[in-house]
Amino acid sequence: MSRAGLVAARLLQIVPTFLAIGAVVFVLARLLPGDPVSAMLGDRATEEAVTRLRAQMGLDQPLWTQFLLFAGRMLHGDFGTSIALRIPVTTAVAERLPATLMLTALATVLAISIAVPLAFLAATQAGRWPDTLIRVAFQVGLSSPIFYVGLLLLTVFAAGLRWFPVGGYGDGVAGHLYHLLLPALTLALSFSAVIMRNLRAAILEVLQAEFVDFARSKGLSRRVVLFRHVLRNALLSTVTLVGLHVGALLGGAVITESVFAVPGVGRLMVDSIFARDYPVIQALTLVLAVIVSLAFLVTDLVQMWLDPRVAR
């Protein structure tokens, strides 16, 4: 199959993926303990009120009709009204989503910018002291819980040195970036440890490849050999890892947003779970699942771009 054909096929896969995500979210919402109607009306609601609300919400319909109604409303961006916030779910999510997306994106960029150069240094100095130092440092980073790292950064850079705000989201893009830097760094540290370890191992493996010897035998400079021949091949597996990790990063964002009081979907999710705000939980699950599958899509496309052998 041609490369363009493969890209098109991969893009089409997103349709059944989204349908499946929708079905899972629909079923999950119905498996949750408790009943949305009693959650909305409370324990002392009259039988009549319950029946009316059930009819209003379409819960008296057969399951498959409910699913079609649900899917139809999703397609129109209608997620209902938040029980706790008493505003449309779409509005609640739309207000919070940009902060989380920015936080996750910034964390990814930071993690990559920290991990790639250090992985390179560690791999080319394998077994020597820079390698050991980097690996030990990252081992500590990897095994420290996010909330702990977050509090540590807060104490030192925000409360102590006062270089950064203690929390919040700020105004304007620059303000957002400034406020999100510490939380993003918190998220990035463990992520960069994962990338670093993977990339270091991948570089060491590629360095053993015969095409590296062949490249050297051509008289190419060390820089060209490392960047053109080694790095590009080593990145193939790391790209997949980064893509797969986006989900974990979103999970980490929940904790980080709480520590740094960032008004993102992570905190909204925590608040909604405590408030049993089912419409919001349902919408957030759907949105996050869609983001993760979009991340997988991007990963696959980057993979196709990096590795010509994928298009076979």
Added chain:
Amino acid sequence: MTAPLLRVEDLRVGFAVPGGTVRAVHGVSFAVDAGEIVGLVGESGSGKSVTLRAITRLLRRTATVSGRAQWRGRNLLALPERALRAVRGREIAMVFQEPMAALNPVLTVGEQIEESLAAHGRLDRRARRARALELLGLVGIASGAQRLRSYPHEFSGGMRQRAMIAIALAAQPMLLLADEPTTALDVTIQDQILKLLTRLSAELGMAMVLVTHDLGVVAETCARVCVMYAGRVVEAGPVGAVFARPRHAYTAALLRSMPQGGAARQPLVPIPGQPPRLDQAIPGCPFAPRCGFVEARCWTEAPPFLQVAPAQWAACWASERVAAC
């Protein structure tokens, strides 16, 4: 008589392993004249590939190399990295055994030819492309313009080896080090590649060191041959003389173990036993345990590498008895 193009003297390569050193190459010396094709032949583990890679210092960091590799008045083994890079590819190029492994899978063949040119030449982009096309023609790859945009996995095995040769020849080297260039190919393609290499060597006046375990390949392509065993050159001389009248018991045994093209149904005589371990010192001749001509001093005294006939050298105490067989 002019000085040889390359003179390797007392080359020793050791690899640090847990608990000692493996002496992969143990005092190898040989010379290559301009335009000449020299074969390095031996079993797996005889040190022939390591010898080849040591010349332009393409070995891993765990290797310790000593000796000399005199190249146009300079010792390559003592050259600074930067000066060595100017020699690699430009003066001494290399082709490897397994083209699928030696070509970078994510770069097009064109890119891999052009980067060689970019590293050494002063050619601009357009001239590099033209030269790349010319090189593909030289190694017999048709419709080059399209092939330059192909990736290695889109080539057949023989085409890949041709592409690798084109890359190696890009900067017009004076010496080509070929490490088992036909071993990974099937027989008919092997023959094509060998013919290509000998033709290119003659047309371009390029010398070649051909590493192989296949005596047939040596007979077909080389003028002189060095037979290697256990990291040493045990016999060297003109291919005709060495094959007709070997002076080292190992060479003789190796020739008997090879199928003869003409002589059908003649039983092959395999060499019994295994090559020695290279992580311990060998006091006498390393071939002694497997040798049919072995005598007492073979176990205790290393035989010197002596001239045994015009232009023929061997390191064998039983040299005369071997020759008389």
